[in-house]
Amino acid sequence: MSSNPFPPGFTPRSDFLRLLGERGYIHQCSDFEGLDAAARAGVLTAYIGFDATAPSYHVGNLLVIMMLRRLQQAGGKPIVVMGGGTTKVGDPSGKDETRRLLTEGDIAANIASLSETFAKLLRFGDAPTDAVMVDNDAWLSSFGYVEFLRAFGPHFTINRMLTFDSVKLRLDREQPLTFLEFNYMLMQAVDFLELNRRFGCILQMGGSDQWGNIVNGVELIRRVDQKGAFALTAPLIATSSGAKMGKTAAGAVWLNAEMRTPYDYWQFWRNTEDADVGRFLRLYTDMPLDEIARLEALAGAEVNEAKKVLATEATALLHGREAAETAAAAARAAFEEGRLSGGLPTLTLSAAQLNGMSNTALMVAAGFANSNGDARRQIAGGAFRIDGVKISDANAPVALTGIEAELRKGNSRKRLVIIDEPESKAP
RNA sequence: GGGGGAAUGUCCCGAGCGGCAAAGGGGGCGGACUGUAAAUCCGCUGGCGUACGCCUUCGUAGGUUCGAGUCCUACUUCCCCCA
Structure with a gap:
């Protein structure tokens, strides 16, 4: 059903490209013919780099993780590059402002948490098509400054770097782009080169905003090692209404179970x-x-x-x-069926906690509102119901008849509240 | 190096004669309508307090003033013109 993402006259013969094409993951590729042939020649090794700027990914990041999953399904070997090194610098792509610099401790904690998500979607191990995870800090941090400049600097012209969207966007918007961030694309290119040498990785994938960064890596591999490598990007996914995937003002749709x-x-x-x-x-x-x-x-x-x-x-x-x-x-x-179920996210309160609690406080406790003021406004707008009954008085104490009740905000957000009654156990 | 302009509500864009919790839009949330959808119409969209109230916000730091987003000074970043 999805429109053909391939150029006229090209039909993929590899499982990998066919799978990605028919499922809608393809936006741009540096060389369809070459990649197709390489994917058919043996186990295709490809990587995607991930930042470690937060303890969880959200639905917006899921797309490219799925690309690695598809690669594995098609008999390829996925490499997950955790950006322990690059996160110390910060990718300027698509960002208006310089990121706050994270400490090494933050980064390490994030990597530990993020790894759990990959373990669910990819099969890791030592077999030929098992996924592996590496941290680019392993090589990026070991370079001396002059050494790095002499090794890679000659292969990049400022003229060209200025034409990349990640740089242009910042300049066009009159936002500062620090020299630190300017180096990000070199580091990412070096990653690709390093992975090519270590694992025979010939493909880097990513979101469409990564195109420039990825192509830089392809170029570097060609110039330094005279080898061919490929770039493949996924389209930017938005809903039909135009909203970006996975991010709302209320909060991102996190992938970690603890966060959502x-x-x-x-x-x-x-x-x-x-x-x-x-x-x-x-x-x-x-x-x-x-x-x-x-x-x-x-x-x-x-x-x-x-x-x-x-x-x-x-x-x-x-x-x-x-x-x-x-x-x-x-x-x-x-x-x-309109009945309560223990499967709903549950809020457990003691009788003592409930005693005197206002409807406002209950909304906040249930995670339905960010502040008391927010809760009052929501209630004023008729958004809050207990067991289907609309609550109108924000300041009134919570009125519950049984030991459990359904809390509802809006049409579809539901919680179960259970009252523990330690007081009644000791008559 | 000289001259002129700009930075606004920690989602974005954007108005703002010295009295402003700060116009308007987008987005988000909620109500009505539905199918837990979309479209449409309506409301809300700094924090605390039951409340006439208090506190915190307009690049940063000072100053003038009863009172400053609005005036002055310095600094930071960006744009334009001249050299």
């Missing part, structure tokens, strides 16, 4: 716009294409079935089948 529960992750996918269901099924699940075509053809309210499949499959990839089924069951109970 499997239930809420499932809900994120369940609320996909109609027009995006097929595309997202191809990109973010392992469903066979013919099955996706069937789901995609559903019309009207029936697309809800497709959205549930999308939600469950996408959640299963990240959090496991069991967690996905639990989330699906909780949603079914809460939305379709």
Whole structure:
């Protein structure tokens, strides 16, 4: 169903390019013919570099992780490069402002946390097509300054570097670009060269904003080692309404279970716009294409079935089948059968905590509001319900009849609140 | 080196005669309508307080003033013109 991403007259013969093409991951490639041939010649080794600027990735980062997964599915070897070294510098691509510099301790902690996500989506090990993870700090930090300049500096002209979008954007927007950041693209190019030497890695993938950085690496490998390498980028994914994936003002859709529960992750996918269901099924699940075509053809309210499949499959990839089924069951109970279910994210309060608690405070405690003021405004707007009853008085104490109740904000955000009653156990 | 301009609500863009919690848009959240969708219309969109209230915000640091985003000085970054 997706439009042909390949140039006229080119039909991929490798499993790898065919898989990426038919599932919608391809935006730009430095040499389709060459890459296709290389992918057919043996185990294709490719890498993607990841920053370690936060303790979790969000849905916006998921796309390129999925590219590595597809590579593995097609018999290739994925390399995950954790940017322990490059994160010390900061990628200026797509950023208006210089990033705050992270400490080495922050970076190490982030890497530890981020690794867990990769372990869920890729198979690591020592076999030929097992994924490996490396930290570019291992080589980047060992260079002396003059040594680095003499080795790589001659291969980059300022004239050319100034033409790259990552630099141009900053300059056009009249924002400062420090010399530190200016060096980022050299470091990324050196990464590619290093991986080529160490692992025979001939392909770097990434988001479309990484094109310039990736091509620099290809060039460097050609100039220094006279070898061929390839660049392949994925399109920028937005919803049909034009919003960027995975980031809202309220907060990113995190991939770590501690930062966003499997239930809420499932809900994120369940609320996909109609027009995006097929595309997202191809990109973010392992469903066979013919099955996706069937789901995609559903019309009207029936697309809800497709959205549930999308939600469950996408959640299963990240959090496991069991967690996905639990989330699906909780949603079914809460939305379709109108009953409470332990599968909902749960807030447990003691009777003492509840005593005198205002509706405002309860909203904040449930994570429905960022501040008391926010909670009051939400309640004034009619956003808060307890067991389906709309709450109108923000300052009134919480009125609960039983020991558990359903909290709801808006149409679709639900929580379960359970009251522990230690007081009543000692009459 | 000289001259002229610019930085605004920690999501973005953007108005702002010395009284401003600061116009307007986008985005987000909520309400109505629906199918937990989209589109449309409406409301909200600094923190604390039940409240007439208090506190914190306009590149940074000082100053003038009863009072400064708005005036002055220095600094930082950017743009334009001259050299």
